[in-house]
Amino acid sequence: MSTEPLRIGLAGLGTVGAAFIKLLEQKNALLTRQCGRPIEVLSACARDRNRDRGVDLSNVEWYDDAVKLAEAPNLDVFVELIGGDGEPALSAVKAAIQSGKHVVTANKALIAKHGVELAILAEEQGVLLNFEAAVAGGIPVIKTMREALAGNTVSRLYGILNGTCNYILTRMEEEEIGFAEVLADAQRLGYAEADPTFDIEGNDTAHKLAIMTSIAFGTQIAGDDIYLEGISNITLADIRAARDLGYRIKLLGVAQKTERGIEQRVHPTMVPIESQIAQVDDVINAVVLETDLLGALLMSGPGAGGEATASAVMGDVADIAKSRPGRQHVPALVTPAKELAPYQRARMRSHEGGYFIRLLVRDEVGVFAAIAQRMAAANISLQSIVQRDDPDSPEKDSKAIILTTHATMETAVRQAIADIESDGHLRGSAQVIRMEPAG
Amino acid sequence: MSTEPLRIGLAGLGTVGAAFIKLLEQKNALLTRQCGRPIEVLSACARDRNRDRGVDLSNVEWYDDAVKLAEAPNLDVFVELIGGDGEPALSAVKAAIQSGKHVVTANKALIAKHGVELAILAEEQGVLLNFEAAVAGGIPVIKTMREALAGNTVSRLYGILNGTCNYILTRMEEEEIGFAEVLADAQRLGYAEADPTFDIEGNDTAHKLAIMTSIAFGTQIAGDDIYLEGISNITLADIRAARDLGYRIKLLGVAQKTERGIEQRVHPTMVPIESQIAQVDDVINAVVLETDLLGALLMSGPGAGGEATASAVMGDVADIAKSRPGRQHVPALVTPAKELAPYQRARMRSHEGGYFIRLLVRDEVGVFAAIAQRMAAANISLQSIVQRDDPDSPEKDSKAIILTTHATMETAVRQAIADIESDGHLRGSAQVIRMEPAG
Ligand SMILES: NC(=O)c1ccc[n+]([C@@H]2O[C@H](COP(=O)([O-])OP(=O)(O)OC[C@H]3O[C@@H](n4cnc5c(N)ncnc54)[C@H](OP(=O)(O)O)[C@@H]3O)[C@@H](O)[C@H]2O)c1
Numbered sequence: 001m002s003t004e005p006l007r008i009g010l011a012g013l014g015t016v017g018a019a020f021i022k023l024l025e026q027k028n029a030l031l032t033r034q035c036g037r038p039i040e041v042l043s044a045c046a047r048d049r050n051r052d053r054g055v056d057l058s059n060v061e062w063y064d065d066a067v068k069l070a071e072a073p074n075l076d077v078f079v080e081l082i083g084g085d086g087e088p089a090l091s092a093v094k095a096a097i098q099s100g101k102h103v104v105t106a107n108k109a110l111i112a113k114h115g116v117e118l119a120i121l122a123e124e125q126g127v128l129l130n131f132e133a134a135v136a137g138g139i140p141v142i143k144t145m146r147e148a149l150a151g152n153t154v155s156r157l158y159g160i161l162n163g164t165c166n167y168i169l170t171r172m173e174e175e176e177i178g179f180a181e182v183l184a185d186a187q188r189l190g191y192a193e194a195d196p197t198f199d200i201e202g203n204d205t206a207h208k209l210a211i212m213t214s215i216a217f218g219t220q221i222a223g224d225d226i227y228l229e230g231i232s233n234i235t236l237a238d239i240r241a242a243r244d245l246g247y248r249i250k251l252l253g254v255a256q257k258t259e260r261g262i263e264q265r266v267h268p269t270m271v272p273i274e275s276q277i278a279q280v281d282d283v284i285n286a287v288v289l290e291t292d293l294l295g296a297l298l299m300s301g302p303g304a305g306g307e308a309t310a311s312a313v314m315g316d317v318a319d320i321a322k323s324r325p326g327r328q329h330v331p332a333l334v335t336p337a338k339e340l341a342p343y344q345r346a347r348m349r350s351h352e353g354g355y356f357i358r359l360l361v362r363d364e365v366g367v368f369a370a371i372a373q374r375m376a377a378a379n380i381s382l383q384s385i386v387q388r389d390d391p392d393s394p395e396k397d398s399k400a401i402i403l404t405t406h407a408t409m410e411t412a413v414r415q416a417i418a419d420i421e422s423d424g425h426l427r428g429s430a431q432v433i434r435m436e437p438a439g
Numbered sequence: 440m441s442t443e444p445l446r447i448g449l450a451g452l453g454t455v456g457a458a459f460i461k462l463l464e465q466k467n468a469l470l471t472r473q474c475g476r477p478i479e480v481l482s483a484c485a486r487d488r489n490r491d492r493g494v495d496l497s498n499v500e501w502y503d504d505a506v507k508l509a510e511a512p513n514l515d516v517f518v519e520l521i522g523g524d525g526e527p528a529l530s531a532v533k534a535a536i537q538s539g540k541h542v543v544t545a546n547k548a549l550i551a552k553h554g555v556e557l558a559i560l561a562e563e564q565g566v567l568l569n570f571e572a573a574v575a576g577g578i579p580v581i582k583t584m585r586e587a588l589a590g591n592t593v594s595r596l597y598g599i600l601n602g603t604c605n606y607i608l609t610r611m612e613e614e615e616i617g618f619a620e621v622l623a624d625a626q627r628l629g630y631a632e633a634d635p636t637f638d639i640e641g642n643d644t645a646h647k648l649a650i651m652t653s654i655a656f657g658t659q660i661a662g663d664d665i666y667l668e669g670i671s672n673i674t675l676a677d678i679r680a681a682r683d684l685g686y687r688i689k690l691l692g693v694a695q696k697t698e699r700g701i702e703q704r705v706h707p708t709m710v711p712i713e714s715q716i717a718q719v720d721d722v723i724n725a726v727v728l729e730t731d732l733l734g735a736l737l738m739s740g741p742g743a744g745g746e747a748t749a750s751a752v753m754g755d756v757a758d759i760a761k762s763r764p765g766r767q768h769v770p771a772l773v774t775p776a777k778e779l780a781p782y783q784r785a786r787m788r789s790h791e792g793g794y795f796i797r798l799l800v801r802d803e804v805g806v807f808a809a810i811a812q813r814m815a816a817a818n819i820s821l822q823s824i825v826q827r828d829d830p831d832s833p834e835k836d837s838k839a840i841i842l843t844t845h846a847t848m849e850t851a852v853r854q855a856i857a858d859i860e861s862d863g864h865l866r867g868s869a870q871v872i873r874m875e876p877a878g
């Protein structure tokens with residue numbers, strides 16, 4: 001085992017990069033003892049050399065070009081904390097691997113888009129490609145899937161993977177404030193980006209989900225071939241109705257193996273209020289892995305933030321520091337990347353599950369029965385059907401009808417709603433929220 | 440990297456050992472692909488050679504003596520699944536290490552009692568000592584603490600570490616059945632041992648807690664120097680009172696760093712009903728790690744059972760299969776075992792926290808005020824105090840008085856109760872349950 005320092009080149013000195021350097025400064029002795037050797041940042045790069053980042057870079061060699069840094073000969077590990085699925089992150093990571101360096105990255109966009117290609121390169125070169133921080137921040141979900149679950153076969157996985165969405169949904173429920181107002185507040189507080197689309201429409205969740213799906217099911221990563229539905233349509237009426245029924249609404253990413261391929265979906269989901277996942281509040285993330293040997297394993301913790309993310313990056317770096325020199329066998333996606341199966345997407349229409357349906361109707365005799373009949377005609381077995389005043393509706397003669405169904409096909413639900421609509425009973429469009437069994 | 444099979448000697452073919460062999464049979468191809476080499480059980484031992492264990496042992500060399508098996512020259516890894524902190528497990532594990540083999544064990548009793556000594560031996564020999572299955576069964580808590588949390592400083596950890604206790608408490612609450620009745624039923628169903636003392640009095644929890652404490656705080660393992668209180672005194676009245684206050688009762692193992700040393704305690708605990716840990720039901724285990732970088736990380740899953748435990752053992756074996764030959768640097772307890780600090784136990788009297796106190800009193804004017812006064816005299820700040828009928832009491836003129844306190848010292852609580860007792864108001868003894876903040 002080497003007791004030489006592990007030499008790091010660090011690209012990106014923003015929220016995570018600066019936190020990583022601080023962590024290394026503050027916990028130097030602890031890390032050296034844990035790893036059996038020191039960890040040192042030899043060189044670094046960012047866009048602006050003159051920006052004060054609150055860390056001492058006087059002994060660090062500066063590069064303006066991330067690719068040049070990645071190619072430098074005197075480094076063992078290239079840590080990529082720039083972000084983005086394009087340049088310079090992509091070329092820099094490739095250059096690092098090709099020059100025989102291990103790579104650690106927190107970049108979900110890059111792994112979701114180029115993960116397979118990069119994993120193939122890394123396996124050819126016998127170097128490690130570690131990306132714990134790319135999924136669920138500080139939660140060691142990649143390590144768990146890669147290492148702890150050896151021999152397990154995953155059947156379903158799901159999680160709360162976006163802190164912004166979970167923060168918004170938590171505050172909507174706790175404070176009874178509408179979506180737009182909470183979003184504006186979240187932006188003011190720095191919990192949501194100025195352009196929040198990528199978070200609230202589910203794309204960020206989809207990227208993280210796609211990476212986990214590949215590891216779990218041994219298929220290629222398909223971050224842009226996922227059914228997406230964000231949280232911007234969720235109203236206080238939905239949240240209240242959910243609570244009355246004993247549920248909470250969470251934005252989940254769900255992946256499961258079905259006979260028709262792999263179902264990957266991101267959508268607002270009703271989870272039972274007495275489930276662990278329903279108690280995951282604010283910006284906290286959570287992942288549940290269902291396997292043949294374990295049943296369900298749940299992990300929750302901070303999904304973002306400089307320190308928590310730097311902690312995950314450090315875990316990846318420490319694993320490399322502890323490992324002995326020579327070729328490594330730890331396929332980045334568990335399955336050797338060349339053997340990953342093509343991804344076959346199961347169509348959402350064939351999704352089978354329980355549904356929550358909220359319909360705004362004219363308050364007339366017979367509507368209730370007409371709706372129940374349409375559901376029966378579509379072969380949908382109802383769990384409950386209740387009618388209540390709709391305080392949010394401007395029209396006085398409106399009622400909300402709230403239905404929950406037993407497991408049924410998405411096509412059947414869509415058909416029944418179309419039929420109810422053509423009967424002329426609806427005011428506005430129907431709200432459909434999937435229900436997910438959760439432990 | 441070697442592509443030779445990893446050669447295993449397996450001692451113990453009971454619940455976990457047989458499940459391990461089955462897992463290896465059923466997932467051979469998957470494991471070989473994940474590890475880059477096959478894993479093979481070359482030899483095995485148990486007490487009774489002729490017992491049918493539902494697995495094919497025809498190609499496995501049989502040993503009657505675990506120590507002989509551990510010394511055999513043709514093995515890479517010794518897997519110890521016999522159990523117990525004495526012989527033959529202890530000598531066999533030592534012999535395996537001394538002959539240069541890696542060791543994987545599920546034996547919490549052994550690690551709690553001899554872990555430091557074994558870790559020193561393993562580090563001297565440069566072999567791995569892995570014991571994921573010894574704490575919280577299938578939950579990868581040891582791997583997380585050892586590897587993922589590199590650089591984190593733990594401030595507190597707590598968990599539900601005994602499935603039997605959690606099963607009993609869950610059923611008591613859900614079905615409103617008393618402790619003795621649920622225990623008898625659990626014994627009938629195989630969820631509790633014929634002699635359940637070790638589980639229900641907290642010793643098993645203490646062993647697991649002690650192992651985590653050592654890893655978290657870098658101190659020697661002190662499995663028998665822990666404040667212990669089991670669940671046998673918990674009544675339905677406590678469970679109902681807890682629920683009315685918005686709490687649930689769980690048997691927790693808690694370890695935290697204080698100025699006066701390390702506080703390790705196992706006791707029934709009130710946790711807020713809207714916390715994740717309160718939703719951990721039945722035989723499921725859970726662990727929460729609070730660190731400076733992550734805030735809180737929670738993991739929950741199956742804490743026992745043949746398959747789940749074998750899964751954790753397999754994770755440990757797979758890590759060895761993937762590692763390259765040569766000396767290893769992965770101190771078993773994170774801190775190199777020779778550098779572990781002595782364990783300094785903080786006295787329970789100095790424990791500071793919130794308390795739930797249930798007193799059975801004669802229904803007389805002035806009792807309420809007298810009690811409140813005694814609490815004030817002891818400088819205890821009350822959160823709530825309510826009086827209610829006690830349906831469980833045989834005496835008609837009894838009332839229950841239920842108090843909850845803000846954070847205060849254990850000594851103060853004990854003193855106040857002694858004073859109330861000497862005032863002559865109490866019927867029977869006071870019930871005191873600690874309250875623990877939980878996310
Ligand atoms: N922040 C989180 O909580 C979090 C959580 C999980 C994962 N991540 C991932 O971690 C990565 C970094 O995130 P972050 O929040 O730290 O981002 P950030 O604060 O925006 O920092 C990005 C860094 O990259 C540098 N950079 C940008 N373009 C560059 C270029 N062309 N050449 C060299 N350096 C360049 C920037 O330089 P200047 O400072 O000079 O502008 C900055 O230091 C991303 O992949 C992100 O998805 C972040």
Ligand SMILES: NC(=O)c1ccc[n+]([C@@H]2O[C@H](COP(=O)([O-])OP(=O)(O)OC[C@H]3O[C@@H](n4cnc5c(N)ncnc54)[C@H](OP(=O)(O)O)[C@@H]3O)[C@@H](O)[C@H]2O)c1
Pocket residue numbers: 450451452453454455456484485486487488490503504505519520521522523526527545546547548572573576742743744745748
């Ligand atoms: N079961 C669980 O859910 C679980 C969970 C976590 C950790 N663990 C730990 O895993 C270990 C094994 O537990 P288990 O439930 O599998 O126990 P078990 O079913 O009682 O099996 C023990 C095995 O050890 C063998 N054995 C006993 N004494 C022996 C001796 N002197 N020499 C050689 N073999 C001997 C027994 O042989 P025979 O079969 O011939 O009697 C049996 O095969 C224990 O340390 C336990 O704490 C178990």
